Amino acid sequence: MPNKTNPLIYIVVLALALLFFYPFWVLFLIAFEPTKLTFGLIYPLQFPLEITLTNIVNSFNQVDLLGPLMRSLEVAFIVGGLALLLGIPAGYGIAKLTARISNKIIAFLFIINMMPGLVIAIPISLYFYSAHLENTVLGVALAQELVVLPLTVFIIMGGFRSLPRDLENQARVDGAPLSSTFARVLLPLIRVPILIAFILSWMTSWDEFTYAFIVAPIVPTDSTFPVALYNYVTRDLPLQSATFALVATVPVIVLVVVFQKYLKGQYLSGGLIG
């Protein structure tokens, strides 16, 4: 790699950044501009001539935004937590198998992600009804777990696999029972993959729609925010939807900003020993 970065790179990066940023910008305009400058115009301006909080305040008064958001938060933390609870032991176990077998298991796990969500969600929802999990936070979380678990197991497995096998042996030789080996040696060493797996699960759950819609469709008492958002859009409440969407991006942005230094490709491939 040359030391001097080609200025073209910056131009491309800037263009890409603008491209990705634009929808967010439109969202911002709709949420913070008076409606006469957005919905009132056929060709709305791309710059805010006037900023107001009325839209936000009205939206919060007119529809229940907080309920679905809180529910989404609950679901997302359950999904993230459960993913680690199941993914860590599973990843540990699979990492111990030979690559030939473990690769097959991983591929098998990802079958869930290869199928259209609806194909799986509908039969599952039937079981959930009989288990009284429909329209519950836990129900949504369990259904979404299906989506995030394969990737979680994969990431955690990569983490375990990147550790020298002798570290675990050494801990056992040093007199550590399995619990201490995990708590003091293994888990601290794969904290980055664990963190990444958690964030990815959390974010997947945060805007997951299909399973949430099928398991808990009732707005606003049971649904998560993507379902509520969809509901407002279909009920022709674009202002509320825009506000809602804007509010909903805040936690994701916070997460990404806080953990961005870990969100690098190398950690996803499991190369964490430096």
Place this chain on the structure above:
Amino acid sequence: MNVKMKYENVYKYYKSSKILNKLDLEIYDGEFLVILGPSGTGKTTLLRVTVGIEDLTAGKIIMDGVDISKLPPNKRNIAMVFQNYALYPNMTAYQNIAFPLKMARKPRSEIKKKVSEISETLKIAEVLEKNVTLLSGGQKQRVALARALVRDPKIFLLDEPLSNLDARVRVVARSELKKIQKELGHTFVYVTHDQSEAGSLSDRVAILRSGRIEQIGTYEELLDEPRSTWVGDFIGDHPMNFINGEKFGLPKGTLGFRDSWATIGDGEISGTVELCQLGEESYHIQCSIDSSGANQDIDYGEGENSSEASTGTGNFRRSTVGVRSSKKYAVGDRIRFHLDKFNVYDPEGKLIESVNAK
């Protein structure tokens, strides 16, 4: 000597390959035993089954009279230093050394005292607060050793702990290791494929071949009387020379072959030919019984003061022969060997007799 650890009929198979194959071994209390063998003979596996991170396929390991072969590693009280040191990278040197004590639930004050003692001994006191990933190879090796020594286990297993060090550090570390072992009086089992380590460290050397102990004894014993041609070939800085030939009278230790040996100034170099190319160490020749003819010329190659190698063909399995003489030899010269000491092996390579003709 008290037997500290005893292996009885130990087998370890991985699928169909027999890594340890009916291994029997006794380790004495307080000795420095070196397990020596080429790669892939089960040296590391032997340590791993001893410490308990691999299960035995069959057999028993008895330590202080108790069968430990079914115990989990954390109940065996055996310390091991892995080849790559296996230091916990998320901890400082201090935390690494303190880890076994912490696991043994020792009080904090005692941990502190023991860690500082051992780090004084091993001269790593100044790096205790550093993260182990920042240490040099030599320091890592000491930290790993300290972690093993600090807990006062019944036996220490070391898996080529010096192989990751550069040559100069290795020599220093080797002598320190020996010193520490003598001072503490602990039983050390040390695995290596490095003969110079085996020679300088060991009280006894056990030679491992294809999953069993081929021979055990002091390094000198192994050099002097290899019990098989395989050991003779393996041990020493240079392999032994083997001359296939008929066994005959061997008067006064002179070994010659019928018919074909002319000599250069007969008698002149008698007693001066060394086989084995071991410098001053040995004067061995091995003669295995073989009826094939022994028409053998020795083609001398170049060499300083004629003491260098010669090249033989035919019946010489090993073609390097050292000669101590002030006389220069030319290619095509013929000599007669006079041997002070040699071993005679049967066609299967087992020692029949060891002859000292001096």
